[in-house]
Amino acid sequence: MVTAREIAELCGVSVATVSRVFNQPASVSGPTRERVERVARELDFSPNESARALSRKQSAMIGLVWDTDHRRPGWRHPFLQDLLLGLKSALSSHGYHLLLLATSDDARSRTPGVSLADPVGYVSMTRRHHLAGLVLIDSGSDAEAFTAFARSGLPCVALDVAISGPKATYVTSDNVRGAADAVAHLAGLGHRRIATLTGPRDNTPAAERTRGYRDGLAAAGLEARDDYVVSGDFYRESGFVGMRRLLARKEPPTAVFAASDEMAVGALLAARATGLRVPDDLAVVGFDDIEVASLVDPALTTIAQDKPGFGTAAAEALLKMIETDAAPEPVLLPTRLVVRDSCGA
């Protein structure tokens, strides 16, 4: 490992100068800068990040808080991979890396110090590593913990959870509008008995989609019926069960808006199990546009979320908070209606 000191000696300058070449190049004279740069390149010098973080009191890492909710064992994020890709590429262009924080929740930790520090784990880890910021991924029930982070003053951006704080913001899809679009699409096809399968009650995007559903009904001049609202948990099974309940009503719906593609697939399965044909007997619209949506039969009409957009928007908000001192407004990503076969459009 070649160090700044070696470069300095070879160039006949001080380590301070070498450091400046990398951090405030403008403050170094042209010839000196070029000489240092050349030698550094030849020796393949790369500054030690630990030393740098130690003296700067700030690392070049962004923490990723991503916990699998223990209350929901089979939980999967609908598009984690796209999100990570977006995050990673947006952050890398500013020299930041992503630290996937592992906490004692993951397993009994034997890290020295962890057991001594706060039980939440993440807060402690965040301090230990002097992270530049945090990306918080909703896992279904971390709202309280997220609020604590938001208050801490550390730059934080949450995905799909509304947080606020001196340097906290969030990014989410325009769920209200997206859901309203779904209903408008169904109403436009002539449906008047439109039901919905909602997400979990304590989930904000779920609530927003339900609101958008009502907005959509109102915009189409349709009445909102309580018996057409069945709550689920975003999972396929709950879509299946919910759809069977809806189909058992005295006056069953002819169309359904599911707040997730997983539930929409469950609805498809329920229709099939009941002997109904989709889209002829029942029209279905989902939400997310996960890979599966285009593969089921019939292919699912759905409201697509801007998956990589989550990552890049999060990165941008974070960088803004790190570099300036403001907390940017929450980002509302536009959704897009993707028409396939499940509505017969």
Add this chain to the structure above:
Amino acid sequence: MVTAREIAELCGVSVATVSRVFNQPASVSGPTRERVERVARELDFSPNESARALSRKQSAMIGLVWDTDHRRPGWRHPFLQDLLLGLKSALSSHGYHLLLLATSDDARSRTPGVSLADPVGYVSMTRRHHLAGLVLIDSGSDAEAFTAFARSGLPCVALDVAISGPKATYVTSDNVRGAADAVAHLAGLGHRRIATLTGPRDNTPAAERTRGYRDGLAAAGLEARDDYVVSGDFYRESGFVGMRRLLARKEPPTAVFAASDEMAVGALLAARATGLRVPDDLAVVGFDDIEVASLVDPALTTIAQDKPGFGTAAAEALLKMIETDAAPEPVLLPTRLVVRDSCGA
């Protein structure tokens, strides 16, 4: 931020002793240890990881090399999320975190020093952060880069790429056996004209699955026919195209083993487009058991890989290399035949 020095002063001991309490507790007398632990807990002390890494010359982080191959834009890992989950939880129990390395490949980097360091980026990042080890995720064409890492002496474990070195090993599924099982299943159902859709030529697991296919044929006393082997690239589209080619043969196969579920889905689509029914006119077996497999119609019979197993096996191998000095044998994860509807079994 409370530091070791403050703890030391409050306890009337030296910082060296505080450090020992966390690193070699046995070397500190009972009463002293307890006092330090108590005070540390009360003040919520967490040791600065940068300082620690600097003096130890080793961080508590494992680098994750995961590049999207630029030659394959739409590339997605079939089960990245499960893999990360497995990795994260196995590593966290030993106090390691995962650093998702972002390189200049992700975007033009303006990190000071990066442009000076080696163009590969990852090698440089690895040094800068004094990583404890590396997990290498195949993205389709990094073989040469991986070999360089393997030679470097840093503990490395690659997923689905065979590497070797003083501290390098890899984990992969038992692809040969898995593929042979698939063929045995088809042969057991009476099929004698069994074709295969292979993965990319330069991909080791793909080659192994092709070998397993041949082994399976041999075991069933069936002849290997060159016109029954069509190469694809693991993607759905290539499965579609490949299947159409196979169905156009003078003597079309009655069954096909696809080296990935994505290609199997493509085959399903091709059969449908040709007016053939699955499984009646054509039996299909896939490989991976991705989520989609159970959702297509008919549901796909497939060879399941042990997804979280990849993560935990990688973590274990890595920890072994970090803690001892040996390079463990490559790990061969067993696969499992999951029978659904696409073979009519």
Add this chain to the structure above:
DNA sequence: CTGAAAGCGCTTACAG
């Protein structure tokens, strides 16, 4: 524009 010096917060031989 440049250097000497202090400091970031730990760990680890080395003595005792």
Add this chain to the structure above:
DNA sequence: CTGAAAGCGCTTACAG
């Protein structure tokens, strides 16, 4: 079992 001291490799006021 414990402490004093050196050291890890940078950055950053402070002088000049």
